[in-house]
Amino acid sequence: MKGKVFVIGLGLIGGSLAMAVRHAHPEAVIVGMDLSEKNIQLSMLLGIIDDSVSSLEAGACEADLILLAVPVNETVKILAQLADMDLKSDVLISDAGSTKDTVVKAAKPLIDKGVAFIGGHPMAGSHKSGAAAAKLHLFEHAFYLLTPGDTIKEEKVEQLKGWLQGTRANFLIVSPATHDKLTGVISHFPHIVASGLVKQAENYSKENKLISRLAAGGFRDITRIASSSPEMWRDILLHNRDVLLELMNDWLNEMEHIKGLVANEESEEILRFFTDAKIFRDDLP
């Protein structure tokens, strides 16, 4: 496809999306913008983008496709600014944010103006950030959730999939609320638990320095995601607040339950707790 693609946020996700667009559409011109001069310089150097702009307007008004890959709070602010701009009439806008309900709501003024905004979330990533971590194949075989509203025409969704075909991801359409519930369960809440486990180990390490040296193997595996960008995760928690509050309550109940089993030495039930978890875990694809 020919045209101008404007990528806002040249970090892990924006950089990887730009690479995928470039791969499938070598004739497209990719323009980038970022608050970090370092990420802009690196994106130019690595050939991720053809050019950079320093104002939103300069990139947005000429673009055929705008991809936002910034923390969700920034996405919401940028969508409000885009709604006041004179964009191309057939521009397509999408984002890569990890939450969708507040983002799609923030796009309402744009959608009301007839602009095609389709929320997106490529379900792959890493605990690394910045353009240096971007990879062409980051999203290969991963799910890529899209949340087009009822007013968005099917052809626009197909057009977006066409632009993003270089990701080689599997696209799935869901509602914003369903997206936030699913990702709350399998990504956002586990992230809170991982960081909580690290904080617990940190507290105990004040008592015994051996904790840090022994925290290898399984502990490292289940806490790897705690090394992700704190700013990004702050925004995700604040933008998926209601779902996460419900999941925290469920978790506290589950912990109370297992605490009771341990306190009462209920061997059979403890065995059932681990067996049920193992059966579900072993069945995951």
Ligand code: NAD
């Ligand atoms: P990142 O930190 O690697 O990159 C974000 C980039 O956005 C940075 O370069 C930063 O300087 C830039 N930025 C921040 N505010 C900006 C603004 N107002 N204008 C222009 N640039 C701005 O983060 P990332 O991992 O690429 O995450 C980007 C988005 O993708 C987030 O919304 C995140 O929720 C989502 N996401 C992340 C992952 C993951 O695993 N990291 C996976 C899927 C989706």
